[in-house]
Every structure is written in C-alpha cells, then in structure tokens.
Amino acid sequence: MKILGWIRQGDQAACGAPVSAGDAAYESHGRSLAYRGASMACPKRCVIAEGHPDFVLPNGCTVPHHGQRTSGGCPLQSSLNDVHGLRNASGKPVATTFYLSSSGTWLPRFGPERLTNSSPDEQVRAIDPKTGRPIPHLAYYIEAPDGSVYMGHTDAQGLCKRIATHHPETLIVWFGEEATRKQEDSR
Known part of the structure; x- marks a missing residue:
C-alpha cells in the first residue's frame, strides 16, 4: 500500500x-x-x-x-x-x-484476506490418558475466544471438526458428559 x-x-x-x-x-x-x-x-x-x-x-x-x-x-x-x-x-x-x-x-x-487451505487451523484430538489411544465417537463442545461454538462427536481417529482460524487460538474444550450437557443447553 x-x-x-x-x-x-x-x-x-x-x-x-x-x-x-x-x-x-x-x-x-x-x-x-x-x-x-x-x-x-x-x-x-x-x-x-x-x-x-x-x-x-x-x-x-x-x-x-x-x-x-x-x-x-x-x-x-x-x-x-x-x-x-x-x-x-x-x-x-x-x-x-x-x-x-x-x-x-x-x-x-x-x-490473504480470506481463509485458504494454507491458513492456520485448530484440530483437537481426544486421547485416552491411560492407553494413549484416540477416543472415537466421544461428545465434544469447543468454545473459541470470539464466542464461536463447535460441537459434535469425535471421528474414528478421535478428531474433532477442524476449525479454520486466521491465527493460532486458545480453545476451551469439554469432552464426554460435560460436553453432552453443554450441547443440550445450547439447543
């Protein structure tokens, strides 16, 4: 410019x-x-x-x-x-x-002014602390600093939905029963 x-x-x-x-x-x-x-x-x-x-x-x-x-x-x-x-x-x-x-x-x-495939992203994986293995089909609820909410269930590899961002973000993540409660409260 x-x-x-x-x-x-x-x-x-x-x-x-x-x-x-x-x-x-x-x-x-x-x-x-x-x-x-x-x-x-x-x-x-x-x-x-x-x-x-x-x-x-x-x-x-x-x-x-x-x-x-x-x-x-x-x-x-x-x-x-x-x-x-x-x-x-x-x-x-x-x-x-x-x-x-x-x-x-x-x-x-x-x-780039808009997100592209090379833009940063965040993807959370649920890992069992005892076995170290991914946890499939586990309820999750994620809050981003801008107030955006992402929810669902982890895939077969224990991954949550990929969240595209313009920069690295700190996300708040709930799993299991807490996530299910938050999902129900948001509906």
Missing part, C-alpha cells in the same frame, strides 16, 4: 463499528473527513482517539488515517487506501485488515 487512506464518516473500525461523525466542511470523494474525537456507532461509546499531527482541520482537530485507533483500541480501516491520504514513506507492508487475538489485542493480518 502506497497511501494510508484518511478516515471518513462511514469507514469502520476493525470491530465493525462505523465512524458516525465527520466535519461536513471537509470532504474526500463525497464523504466528510473524520477527526480525532469523532464518535463511533459503537455500543462502548468509543471515539476516534488518534489523528495525524500534520493534518489539522480549522476546528483544531487532527484527521486520522488507516491503522490509527479508537478509544477502545480498535484500528480504523480506511476506504481511501491507495486513493487519498498519507504517503507510506517507510514502504513497509501495511495490513488492510486486523484480527482480535485471544489476549484481546487487535493485531494486523497480513497475507
């Missing part, structure tokens, strides 16, 4: 919350430019927390660019990347998307 796009009203943070305020006197490609302190349509009542120090609007507020953050720590994603913004003087790769790590930190996602 050669240009880090300015943030405009309607652009989104990595969490999905859109920028809900902009300075109507300053537009880029038909939409108002956002500014430091502009509100986000976010249930946490976040605002834009950063702006570029060299682009100051007459109201004294700075204009944020792609990758700068909200008060909740979410990176902003510009729809003007490589169109209108700040030149990427470093020439280093810039992430166009971000993911929330299992520790709750937003990190840049480089590489």
Whole structure:
C-alpha cells in the first residue's frame, strides 16, 4: 500500500463499528473527513482517539488515517487506501485488515484476506490418558475466544471438526458428559 487512506464518516473500525461523525466542511470523494474525537456507532461509546499531527482541520482537530485507533483500541480501516491520504514513506507492508487475538489485542493480518487451505487451523484430538489411544465417537463442545461454538462427536481417529482460524487460538474444550450437557443447553 502506497497511501494510508484518511478516515471518513462511514469507514469502520476493525470491530465493525462505523465512524458516525465527520466535519461536513471537509470532504474526500463525497464523504466528510473524520477527526480525532469523532464518535463511533459503537455500543462502548468509543471515539476516534488518534489523528495525524500534520493534518489539522480549522476546528483544531487532527484527521486520522488507516491503522490509527479508537478509544477502545480498535484500528480504523480506511476506504481511501491507495486513493487519498498519507504517503507510506517507510514502504513497509501495511495490513488492510486486523484480527482480535485471544489476549484481546487487535493485531494486523497480513497475507490473504480470506481463509485458504494454507491458513492456520485448530484440530483437537481426544486421547485416552491411560492407553494413549484416540477416543472415537466421544461428545465434544469447543468454545473459541470470539464466542464461536463447535460441537459434535469425535471421528474414528478421535478428531474433532477442524476449525479454520486466521491465527493460532486458545480453545476451551469439554469432552464426554460435560460436553453432552453443554450441547443440550445450547439447543
């Protein structure tokens, strides 16, 4: 990416919350430019927390660019990347998307924008602690950090369903009776 796009009203943070305020006197490609302190349509009542120090609007507020953050720590994603913004003087790769790590930190996602066959995945295997052998047809219930739930029964090799992820994840796994109870409670 050669240009880090300015943030405009309607652009989104990595969490999905859109920028809900902009300075109507300053537009880029038909939409108002956002500014430091502009509100986000976010249930946490976040605002834009950063702006570029060299682009100051007459109201004294700075204009944020792609990758700068909200008060909740979410990176902003510009729809003007490589169109209108700040030149990427470093020439280093810039992430166009971000993911929330299992520790709750937003990190840049480089590489393919969508999952591919070579993307990381998680696959849990049930092993009998006494014999060391896989346990087939055992009920399982798995929770991912993003709240996703995976449930079912292990296959003949004791494997749970493969879970595709953008990065290594810490999963919470229940087996046997506990898993069966959780499966029933979720229905």
